[in-house]
Amino acid sequence: MEQNDCRLCAYLAKGAPSNVLDGVMGDLLVDCSICGHAAISEDARDAIDDERVSREALRGYIRNKGSAKKPIRIEAKDVPEIVREGESRLEVLDKLEHFLLLVAARSKQGGEAVGFSLSSDYPLVYARSAKEMGWMLRELRDESLIVSETATAKPYARLNTKGWERVAALRAASGAGRRCFVAMAFGDEYRATWEAIARAIALVGFEPHRVDLKPHSELIPMKILADIRRSRFVVADITGHRNGVYFEAGFGMGLGRPVIWACRRNNLRRAHFDVKQYGMILYNDPPDLAEKLEDSIRAQIT
Numbered sequence: 001m002e003q004n005d006c007r008l009c010a011y012l013a014k015g016a017p018s019n020v021l022d023g024v025m026g027d028l029l030v031d032c033s034i035c036g037h038a039a040i041s042e043d044a045r046d047a048i049d050d051e052r053v054s055r056e057a058l059r060g061y062i063r064n065k066g067s068a069k070k071p072i073r074i075e076a077k078d079v080p081e082i083v084r085e086g087e088s089r090l091e092v093l094d095k096l097e098h099f100l101l102l103v104a105a106r107s108k109q110g111g112e113a114v115g116f117s118l119s120s121d122y123p124l125v126y127a128r129s130a131k132e133m134g135w136m137l138r139e140l141r142d143e144s145l146i147v148s149e150t151a152t153a154k155p156y157a158r159l160n161t162k163g164w165e166r167v168a169a170l171r172a173a174s175g176a177g178r179r180c181f182v183a184m185a186f187g188d189e190y191r192a193t194w195e196a197i198a199r200a201i202a203l204v205g206f207e208p209h210r211v212d213l214k215p216h217s218e219l220i221p222m223k224i225l226a227d228i229r230r231s232r233f234v235v236a237d238i239t240g241h242r243n244g245v246y247f248e249a250g251f252g253m254g255l256g257r258p259v260i261w262a263c264r265r266n267n268l269r270r271a272h273f274d275v276k277q278y279g280m281i282l283y284n285d286p287p288d289l290a291e292k293l294e295d296s297i298r299a300q301i302t
């Protein structure tokens with residue numbers, strides 16, 4: 001239990017006397033190294049009581065949304081969101097992922113060491129204690145996602161390449177990642193195919209994305225690699241058998257993105273490898289492709 005004069009700390013501590021907030025009318029002003037900076041309205045405090053909001057959820061919310069420069073004001077209408085955010089961090093794995101994303105968000109550049117104080121920053125990562133936060137740091141280090149000096153009360157965390165890769169995957173896989181990268185041949189003869197693919201992807205609620213290149217270009221610009229990295233999954237139509245399509249699909253697979261393969265039935269003979277193992281969609285024409293692709297996305301991605 002924390003020993004300080006923060007009223008929110010006292011309020012959140014188990015077994016606290018019920019009168020810790022006696023005399024506090026209107027907003028409860030919080031300015032605490034553990035709880036963060038907030039102004040909590042009276043009706044919000046009632047709702048927090050009624051909903052039995054956990055301290056991890058409440059402090060995690062304040063620490064993640066507020067800052068020393070701009071205290072966050074919490075009203076009763078914010079309480080359901082606080083509960084929801086807290087519940088999404090109940091599992092240890094969720095906390096570890098959130099920790100990793102936090103280090104990434106605080107890294108202005110690659111190689112930056114992001115400092116923490118175990119005794120006051122543990123609510124930031126939804127840990128229950130400084131001890132749990134220390135354990136989380138060691139786990140991320142042992143997974144080779146970060147470099148960290150953990151034998152201190154003020155450790156740092158520095159993402160390494162594997163850590164940045166995981167961050168890219170987490171960002172792409174999160175609800176924010178609605179993009180689908182389409183790897184396919186270009187040219188007028190493929191326009192109807194592209195329209196069918198784009199329609200199927202959009203119908204399932206994702207955003208089709210492709211990079212228009214000069215026909216027959218064998219260059220894979222960095223932009224394409226970055227676009228694939230930002231995508232939730234890849235649709236690769238190998239009809240026409242452009243090298244770039246195979247390369248882009250392989251890059252997506254290497255990043256752990258699901259890849260949905262497709263090929264026009266009368267074009268399969270020329271495929272560069274035995275594609276049967278990938279569960280290829282074989283289609284007769286664009287409407288057939290749209291229908292099969294929609295089913296496939298619903299089954300594999302959503």
Ligand SMILES: [Zn+2]
Pocket residue numbers: 006007008009010032033034035036
């Ligand atoms: Zn406090």
